[in-house]
Amino acid sequence: MRKIGFSQIIIFLSFFTAALILGIGTAYLLLGGLELGDFRGIVLVVGALIFVYLYAIALYRLFLRLMPLQEGEIPEHSRQESIYHIYLLFYLLLFYPIMRSGLPPAPLMRVFYLALGARLGHNTYSQGIIHDPPFIQVGANTLIGQNTLLIPHVIEGKRLAHYPIQIGNNVTIGANAVLLAGVNVGDDAIVATGAVVPKGTQLGSGEVWGGVPARLLRPRQGRHPK
Known part of the structure; x- marks a missing residue:
């Protein structure tokens, strides 16, 4: 540090x-x-x-x-x-x-995060903590669950960096999930409760991910994991 x-x-x-x-x-x-x-x-x-x-x-x-x-x-x-x-x-x-x-209600926290530079789409709310709001972009109709952490910074010893986190439309991020730097979540995807999504992971549209570290649990409709 x-x-x-x-x-x-x-x-x-x-x-x-x-x-x-x-x-x-x-x-x-x-x-x-x-x-x-x-x-x-x-x-x-x-x-x-x-x-x-x-x-x-x-x-x-x-x-x-x-x-x-x-x-x-x-x-x-x-x-x-x-x-x-x-x-x-x-x-x-x-x-x-x-x-x-955790005291302000979700609608007030939405305004607070927008004021700090986060880009949040229409009807998108966070019950978690958005670190480094200028590096967060979330689409419309997305829910970020209780105690979820979005962490776009990298602090590893003396290494210091920021890589944006992008989340699409109609996404559900379960409670206590953690999304690390450079994660990209496609539209209609779901991140399960307690999942830890490693740095740089790309989640496709409609996919369901969960676990520690997070892995694909259910592919987009009509597709099957290899």
């Missing part, structure tokens, strides 16, 4: 401080003059927290727009490594706790 540098920490703290100042200031301006009685303190704190996150997401998206995080291998001591570490601080300190908590 590579060490995050002091300069990346300072840059992240600058963004976070800006989000704090803007969020607290906005909450005070919009809510400070309201007659809230005994709930004034609670409303102001909750409002400030919401606005801080909204500004943090906006600054995170601006950062990635100005300095995109590219797919593929990330060389040591490169500009991409610095970008990744700043992105990682946003993710670990601000966004991952919300994903991990």
Whole structure:
């Protein structure tokens, strides 16, 4: 695992401080003059927290727009490594706790993942954790089950890389499944509960996969496994 540098920490703290100042200031301006009685303190704190996150997401998206995080291998001591570490601080300190908590309902998590850069089709929802949302693309009418993990990054010793995960339309990903970097799932496919799909695996349309590591359990209708 590579060490995050002091300069990346300072840059992240600058963004976070800006989000704090803007969020607290906005909450005070919009809510400070309201007659809230005994709930004034609670409303102001909750409002400030919401606005801080909204500004943090906006600054995170601006950062990635100005300095995109590219797919593929990330060389040591490169500009991409610095970008990744700043992105990682946003993710670990601000966004991952919300994903991990399991408290927001699926419709709100859909909005949250879209805000973080995931591409989710119409009527697609996740009850699991989507790591690295900019590297996730999911089609329409797809369900990602409870506690499922989509992990498009590769961290192996000092090796660091991102390979997108693509999931088609009308796909069902069972609870507690794990999809690793570079996995491609075709339309109408099913990944069974608890399956672990290895890096780079290609699942064909209509196929059913399961197991650890995942293997083809049932081929597309009209086909038979070799």
